[in-house]
Amino acid sequence: MTEKADLQSVLDRAAEGGRITPEEALDLYRDAPLHALGSAADAVRRRRYAGTEHIATYIIERNINYTNVCVTACKFCAFYAPPKATDKGWTRDLDDILRRCAETVELGGTQIMFQGGHHPDYGVEYYEKHFAAIKEAFPQLVIHSLGASEVEHMARISKVSAEEAITRIHAAGLDSFAGAGAELLPARPRKAIAPLKESGERWLEIMEAAHNLGVESTSTMLMGTGETNAERIEHLRMIRDVQDRTGGFRAFIPYTYQPENNHLKGRTQATLFEYLRMIAIARLFMDNIAHIQGSWLTTGKEVGQLSLHYGADDLGSIMLEENVVSSAGAKHRSNRMEIIDLIRKAGRVPAQRATTYEHLLVHDDPANDPVDERVMSHISSTAIEGGTAHPELKLLSAN
Numbered sequence: 001m002t003e004k005a006d007l008q009s010v011l012d013r014a015a016e017g018g019r020i021t022p023e024e025a026l027d028l029y030r031d032a033p034l035h036a037l038g039s040a041a042d043a044v045r046r047r048r049y050a051g052t053e054h055i056a057t058y059i060i061e062r063n064i065n066y067t068n069v070c071v072t073a074c075k076f077c078a079f080y081a082p083p084k085a086t087d088k089g090w091t092r093d094l095d096d097i098l099r100r101c102a103e104t105v106e107l108g109g110t111q112i113m114f115q116g117g118h119h120p121d122y123g124v125e126y127y128e129k130h131f132a133a134i135k136e137a138f139p140q141l142v143i144h145s146l147g148a149s150e151v152e153h154m155a156r157i158s159k160v161s162a163e164e165a166i167t168r169i170h171a172a173g174l175d176s177f178a179g180a181g182a183e184l185l186p187a188r189p190r191k192a193i194a195p196l197k198e199s200g201e202r203w204l205e206i207m208e209a210a211h212n213l214g215v216e217s218t219s220t221m222l223m224g225t226g227e228t229n230a231e232r233i234e235h236l237r238m239i240r241d242v243q244d245r246t247g248g249f250r251a252f253i254p255y256t257y258q259p260e261n262n263h264l265k266g267r268t269q270a271t272l273f274e275y276l277r278m279i280a281i282a283r284l285f286m287d288n289i290a291h292i293q294g295s296w297l298t299t300g301k302e303v304g305q306l307s308l309h310y311g312a313d314d315l316g317s318i319m320l321e322e323n324v325v326s327s328a329g330a331k332h333r334s335n336r337m338e339i340i341d342l343i344r345k346a347g348r349v350p351a352q353r354a355t356t357y358e359h360l361l362v363h364d365d366p367a368n369d370p371v372d373e374r375v376m377s378h379i380s381s382t383a384i385e386g387g388t389a390h391p392e393l394k395l396l397s398a399n
């Protein structure tokens with residue numbers, strides 16, 4: 001363990017942009033004073049974004065959950081239905097998906113997150129068909145979706161390699177991977193919460209293959225299902241090592257486990273302090289990843305605001321629809337005006353961004369703020385109640 005004086009020198013080195021080892025990261029994560037950690041991470045963020053360090057970004061997107069039927073049965077998941085549970089499983093048809101895309105465009109959304117279970121019938125062809133149809137109808141929408149787990153599953157169903165699956169869905173319209181399914185990459189915690197998922201090494205192998213095929217991604221981490229601090233830092237190390245080779249991870253997004261309606265009863269959640277420490281240590285340790293995203297959906301808006309002072313430069317999306325973490329208890333909702341306001345009250349200038357992080361609209365004058373209460377996060381009644389019907393979304397039926 002690093003002595004106190006040494007801890008400060010490691011923190012100073014990290015704040016100045018020096019690379020720190022996993023062991024040093026663990027010591028800082030565990031023992032550095034919270035505000036000192038945040039201040040060092042903020043120094044790194046400000047230097048990386050010199051000239052635009054006063055800006056914090058958000059994106060408008062919609063999660064489209066195409067099915068909740070899943071053969072993988074992760075223990076932390078409150079969203080899926082096993083294939084045999086025919087009263088609980090549902091799928092959305094293409095018309096419904098395209099209608100949701102149309103609503104997204106109408107509300108100024110720029111990105112679609114296609115997210116769902118590992119359906120036993122959905123191979124590469126399913127995703128090719130749907131991505132091609134979305135791109136044909138809405139070429140302006142960026143399809144930032146799926147992750148290595150879905151690639152592994154669809155490749156198995158279609159009996160092709162992961163590389164072929166990636167190449168084909170990219171050609172059909174997928175722009176980038178969202179990094180879904182990373183959960184916790186080290187073997188022990190991963191097996192404990194997602195025993196049927198591919199290994200962490202395989203998840204990284206597929207993401208590396210995607211980067212090498214020209215498909216960039218974000219990366220994620222699920223915190224709070226019983227993993228140790230050392231396992232959290234190991235997760236960061238595994239991603240940083242791949243990033244050293246590919247440079248294909250655009251962002252790192254930690255989020256906290258939500259404990260309702262799943263099979264991990266009795267597990268503790270990550271505390272908000274642990275979450276803020278993670279945002280800060282990610283900024284310090286992952287010196288090769290440009291963007292660190294704060295997540296207000298699972299931690300709340302105030303913690304989202306604080307994350308902007310602990311190394312985060314982005315607050316992610318105003319999700320016009322979200323059902324997965326909401327099923328597990330995430331209750332925070334927001335609209336565009338609130339997100340703009342909370343970024344401003346955190347001392348930053350808000351900017352709507354593209355998937356690739358270019359600023360689309362900088363809100364530097366409150367007099368010109370967009371006023372549209374429909375641009376807000378929303379849970380679909382279909383996903384929560386189940387069934388194969390496609391009721392009108394309250395989102396638009398209210399207009």
Ligand code: SF4
Nearest residue numbers: 070072073074077117
């Ligand atoms: S997290 Fe994804 S893969 Fe795991 S059970 Fe839920 S829907 Fe299936």
